[in-house]
Amino acid sequence: MSEVPWVEKYRPRSLEEYVGNSEAVEHLIRWVKNWDPKGKKAALLYGPPGVGKTTIALIVARMFNYDLVEMNASDWRTAEKVSRVAGRAAEQGTLYGQSRRIILIDEVDGIAGEDVGGLTALLDVMRKSRNPVILVANDIWQPRFSILREVCELIEFKRLTSRDIVKHLKRICAMEELEADDDALKVIAEKSEGDMRSAVNDLQTVSYGRKRITVEDVSWLAVRNRILPIFDALKLVFYAKTVNGAKSAFEMVDMDPEMFFEWVYENVPAQFNAPEDLAEAFENLALADLFLARIKREQNWKLLSYALEYMTAGVAVSRRYSKPKWAPFKFPSRIKFLSALKARRELLNSLAAKIASKTHASKSKAVREYLPYLKAIAILNPSLCEKIGKNLGLTEEEFSVLGGLKEAPEKPSRVKYARRR
Numbered sequence: 001m002s003e004v005p006w007v008e009k010y011r012p013r014s015l016e017e018y019v020g021n022s023e024a025v026e027h028l029i030r031w032v033k034n035w036d037p038k039g040k041k042a043a044l045l046y047g048p049p050g051v052g053k054t055t056i057a058l059i060v061a062r063m064f065n066y067d068l069v070e071m072n073a074s075d076w077r078t079a080e081k082v083s084r085v086a087g088r089a090a091e092q093g094t095l096y097g098q099s100r101r102i103i104l105i106d107e108v109d110g111i112a113g114e115d116v117g118g119l120t121a122l123l124d125v126m127r128k129s130r131n132p133v134i135l136v137a138n139d140i141w142q143p144r145f146s147i148l149r150e151v152c153e154l155i156e157f158k159r160l161t162s163r164d165i166v167k168h169l170k171r172i173c174a175m176e177e178l179e180a181d182d183d184a185l186k187v188i189a190e191k192s193e194g195d196m197r198s199a200v201n202d203l204q205t206v207s208y209g210r211k212r213i214t215v216e217d218v219s220w221l222a223v224r225n226r227i228l229p230i231f232d233a234l235k236l237v238f239y240a241k242t243v244n245g246a247k248s249a250f251e252m253v254d255m256d257p258e259m260f261f262e263w264v265y266e267n268v269p270a271q272f273n274a275p276e277d278l279a280e281a282f283e284n285l286a287l288a289d290l291f292l293a294r295i296k297r298e299q300n301w302k303l304l305s306y307a308l309e310y311m312t313a314g315v316a317v318s319r320r321y322s323k324p325k326w327a328p329f330k331f332p333s334r335i336k337f338l339s340a341l342k343a344r345r346e347l348l349n350s351l352a353a354k355i356a357s358k359t360h361a362s363k364s365k366a367v368r369e370y371l372p373y374l375k376a377i378a379i380l381n382p383s384l385c386e387k388i389g390k391n392l393g394l395t396e397e398e399f400s401v402l403g404g405l406k407e408a409p410e411k412p413s414r415v416k417y418a419r420r421r
């Protein structure tokens with residue numbers, strides 16, 4: 001079972017649930033109510049991420065009982081696509097007595113990064129529209145948006161106050177039957193810097209496996225912005241004084257869990273010298289690895305806290321007989337190994353592409369059927385091979401592949417290693 005993100009689960013569906021930016025909200029409602037095809041065709045909602053711009057557009061459409069035609073502008077690469085999709089929707093009106101529509105065009109910043117056509121088409125759609133258009137953007141002060149600024153009703157959304165954020169978090173806690181200290185919610189709110197999406201995500205992360213949230217549980221948020229170098233995070237694991245200290249290590253680095261796993265895994269042997277401790281640490285890492293694999297397979301992120309606990313606190317408490325000693329931290333060798341493999345694959349791929357284009361075969365056929373002959377020629381008749389290589393336009397590196405590509409060795413398995421005792 002995978003957990004629904006709370007930002008979706010608790011996305012406000014009505015004005016009562018929506019917090020903050022009341023002036024902007026009133027402005028928008030007034031504008032929709034008084035919308036007149038001869039006036040400004042579109043409202044442009046702008047402001048920082050996660051403050052409810054998209055959400056309020058959805059709520060307002062529902063309030064007026066309008067159908068919402070939603071489009072994400074970042075998907076639009078070309079003018080043609082914009083006018084095809086949006087144009088049709090905008091022109092259709094109250095034919096056949098169907099209800100009015102609101103056209104929502106989200107993430108306008110993403111439109112027409114390189115291609116001005118997208119923007120021109122957007123303006124055209126607005127001009128033709130017989131329905132209110134709501135545009136949403138983060139940054140509207142880029143020069144290329146100057147016309148958009150002129151023709152739209154501008155409505156600014158501001159960062160939310162901590163008070164507003166706490167109010168929404170409390171509602172979520174109540175629905176989730178989660179007990180949370182006011183101060184803990186305040187820490188989350190303050191750390192989010194007015195971004196409700198990030199606050200709600202933090203609340204969900206912190207609450208995994210907990211029924212109650214205290215200030216202590218959220219204390220790591222306070223240092224998150226000060227991202228630690230990986231070595232400092234490893235110190236927290238290997239020289240942990242408390243279980244919570246070890247657990248906080250992962251939160252403090254900007255790294256995905258699997259990469260963090262590799263770092264811990266690589267460094268366990270140098271940090272622990274007692275065999276009992278080593279065995280215990282690897283046992284815990286094996287469990288972490290199993291959880292990581294399951295998360296990947298089932299996309300079950302709820303399990304992440306278990307994986308993290310085994311690879312941080314689990315390793316930290318494995319130290320019973322080993323004395324803490326200084327040893328330099330090492331870069332994970334599996335990562336090095338995998339990137340070497342990747343480079344090898346890329347090389348083979350570019351070689352195959354060259355053979356394929358000369359022989360009018362597919363790349364896989366080039367590898368399967370032509371490459372073995374080229375390799376044989378390289379051994380039997382090196383000078384001929386050199387000529388062929390020149391003719392194919394091979395780089396020196398690609399040419400070296402013909403000299404004998406070794407089969408890629410099997411990727412070493414971490415779990416197997418950990419289980420061998």
Ligand SMILES: Nc1ncnc2c1ncn2[C@@H]1O[C@H](COP(=O)(O)OP(=O)(O)OP(=O)(O)O)[C@@H](O)[C@H]1O
Pocket residue numbers: 006007008010011012017018019020047048049050051052053054055056137138160168196197200
């Ligand atoms: N004012 C708010 N009141 C309650 N919840 C909110 C509010 N603003 C945002 N949220 C929560 O945060 C999530 C993200 O909000 P939304 O998508 O509306 O942000 P946005 O301003 O459109 O951000 P972006 O600029 O990144 O698109 C919502 O699903 C909702 O759960």
Ligand SMILES: [Mg+2]
Pocket residue numbers: 053054055106107136
């Ligand atoms: Mg949005």
